Structure formats: C-alpha cells, structure tokens
C-alpha cells in the first residue's frame with residue numbers, strides 16, 4: 445500500500461521510521477519532509493497551510509492512507525476534504541479539532557462533561573479580565589484562546605502582570621488573532637504527563653505515556669518551547685492510573701464529542717497535570733506530540749498501519765498496540781537562540797558515528813541535505829532518541845550521541861529524564 449505522511453519535523457520522521465517497518469507498505473511519501481526524512485521515505489513538496497496544495501498532491505499520489513502530523517491541516521479541514529473524496533485519512537474533522545484549536549471550547553467542553561481541569565474564566569475584554577481576576581489566587585495562568593505555537597501561555601506572578609499580559613493578548617499585539625479571547629486559569633502544581641489515545645469515534649486504545657520537558661533550560665528554566673526532550677518508561681504510568689485516565693478523561697471526551705455531533709477520530713493527546721487532587725487536563729491536542737512521539741514509537745513493537753486503519757474503519761481496540769517494556773528517551777538538539785531568533789544553515793557533523801550507538805535513532809526535525817551533507821534549517825534540529833532495557837542506559841546512550849554530534853550554536857538540555865532517574 446501507498447502511505448502519505450504530512451509534515452516535516454521530528455514527529456513526522458518518527459512516524460516515517462516506524463511506518464517503514466511495516467511489511468504492508470510499498471511506497472512511503474512524506475510532504476514536505478526534511479533532510480533526514482529523505483533518507484527513510486520519498487519526499488514531496490507541499491504547502492501545509494494550503495488545503496489546495498495538499499489535495500493536489502494527494503490527487504497525484506492516490507495514497508491508500510494519509511497520516512497528518514501537525515494541527516494546521518486538521519484545522520483547515522483536510523480530513524473532511526479527503527473523506528468527501530473517499531481517500532482514507534487518519535485524524536479528526538475540522539469541527540472535532542476545535543478541542544485543540546480553541547482553549548475556551550476545550551474548557552467549556554471539560555466542564556460540561558465533568559472532566560477534571562483547573563478553574564477558569566473566559567474573557568473577551570480587559571474589563572472582564574480585571575473583574576475575573578478577583579476570583580483567582582496568584583500565580584495565575586493567562587492563555588490565548590487560539591493556536592499560538594507555544595507562545596500563548598503565560599504564568600503571571602501577580603494580578604497586575606496577568607492583567608497586562610491579557611491586555612497584550614487581547615490587543616492582537618502578542619499572538620495576533622489567537623489572543624482575541626483569553627482564558628484565565630488556576631495555576632496547578634505537579635508533574636506533567638502526556639497521555640495519548642487512538643480513537644475511532646467511539647472506542648479508545650491507549651499509547652504508552654511520555655513526559656515532555658517544555659522549558660528551554662536545565663531545571664525547567666527559561667521560556668517555553670515546543671519541547672526539548674521526552675521520555676517514556678513502563679513505570680511512568682501504572683495500569684491503575686492508566687485505567688483511571690481512560691475512564692475519567694479519554695472515554696468521556698470521546699463519548700462527549702460523539703454526543704455533541706462532532707465525533708473524534710484520530711489521536712487524542714491529553715496534556716495532564718498530576719496534582720495532589722488527582723490528574724487534571726491542561727490541554728488537548730488533536731495530533732501526536734512532538735517530541736513525545738519519538739520515544740513513544742521507539743517502544744512500539746507492533747505495526748502502526750494496523751492501528752491507523754482500525755481508527756479509520758471504526759474498529760479501534762486495545763489490541764491495536766503491542767508495547768515493549770524497555771525505556772526510551774529523546775533529547776532535542778536545537779539551534780542557539782531557539783525559541784527566539786536563531787541562524788540556520790549550519791553544517792551538522794557526527795551523525796554517522798552517533799548512528800553506530802546501540803538502540804539509537806536520530807530523528808531529524810529542522811534539517812536539510814545538500815550533496816550528502818546535513819545542515820540546520822529550524823529551531824529544533826534533531827531528536828536524538830534511544831531505547832534500552834532501563835531508562836539509565838537509554839539516557840546514557842542518547843547523551844553519548846549528543847556529545848558526538850555537533851553544529852555551530854547547538855544547544856540541548858543536560859537533564860532530560862533526570863528527575864525520573866533520581867526517583
């Protein structure tokens with residue numbers, strides 16, 4: 445069969461790497477892909493901001509299955525369009541992807557369906573923000589309603605700061621239209637957990653959990669990023685807590701979406717805070733996480749194609765995945781300056797040597813390839829990912845590889861999974 449993957453980051457490289465192991469795939473195309481993806485699949489140009497561009501590519505390729513990496517094509521309605529044309533595609537419709545597209549929609553949905561989440565207020569004006577702030581303690585979280593590429597969440601230490609951040613968002617100066625509405629939220633304390641499930645609109649099948657590291661610096665310091673590293677182990681989420689999350693979060697979400705006439709198919713990413721009062725939903729994404737997908741798929745021992753097809757064909761079941769008991773970790777190497785401004789076009793060395801380390805795979809995020817040489821082309825450049833029977837060995841292998849790989853200005857956190865290793 446012919447499979448098309450949309451996207452060109454580390455998450456899509458991991459998807460391509462895993463899909464390529466399926467004996468059922470005869471042709472694998474990734475659009476637009478990147479320098480490293482080009483070694484594992486055919487790459488084709490496409491503008492993922494344009495539904496026309498995606499449709500014309502698919503019309504030419506006639507894929508038997510399309511997998512969508514980033515949220516943008518989903519919010520443009522790529523699943524609706526492909527489904528109308530009878531082209532099998534994995535993911536939610538445009539209206540179901542509102543769970544990610546609008547934080548106010550997600551919060552009201554959670555409230556309607558009694559799913560645990562932080563206290564919140566939705567505000568459309570500075571006046572509303574000022575009066576709502578009376579009901580919050582500090583710190584208080586200020587969120588832009590729409591998609592803001594990780595820049596739409598600020599933890600304000602004082603009410604004055606919260607009001608001024610909210611005013612900046614509402615004015616359009618901070619994150620454009622995404623800030624036309626803001627959500628104030630109670631600040632939760634605890635460990636974050638990324639819990640992903642596949643759904644066919646009715647049933648759910650859990651993936652193994654992962655923990656992301658969102659801040660750019662060691663010890664969770666500095667600005668938020670798309671994610672600087674993630675790990676996954678069997679002990680991160682035990683069976684009892686997994687069942688609780690299935691029964692109190694994942695299944696109620698899928699049932700609630702169906703009851704509201706916006707059936708959710710695809711992968712549902714539940715971003716959770718494990719608080720003293722129990723797990724609470726921070727956010728939903730209607731796609732795979734990046735970098736969580738890299739360590740998660742490293743632990744998958746079964747065929748991913750089957751799980752995608754089960755979702756599309758309405759027969760998702762827990763048996764769709766077979767997981768290894770190994771641990772895995774992904775360390776993101778980024779360009780100096782990320783998540784702020786950075787220079788691209790730096791030559792990357794040491795990839796061949798790193799590839800010889802046992803259990804290791806370097807997923808490319810922002811790279812291009814010219815004359816057999818890789819260059820940096822984005823903020824997050826590589827996801828150095830390792831699998832091993834225990835987390836300590838996986839972490840050791842991944843850092844060994846990071847030390848081997850070099851490019852000008854390279855940055856990576858030195859403490860990915862460090863807290864888990866201490867426990």
Ligand code: AMP
Nearest residue numbers: 562585597629630631632658715726727
């Ligand atoms: P979100 O895009 O909603 O996931 O927010 C991005 C990050 O901000 C999360 O991964 C958390 O680290 C943090 N965050 C969001 N909401 C809260 C909250 N209510 N309390 C504490 N931290 C939060």
Ligand code: GLY
Nearest residue numbers: 670671733734735
């Ligand atoms: N790593 C967080 C995300 O994919 O949204």
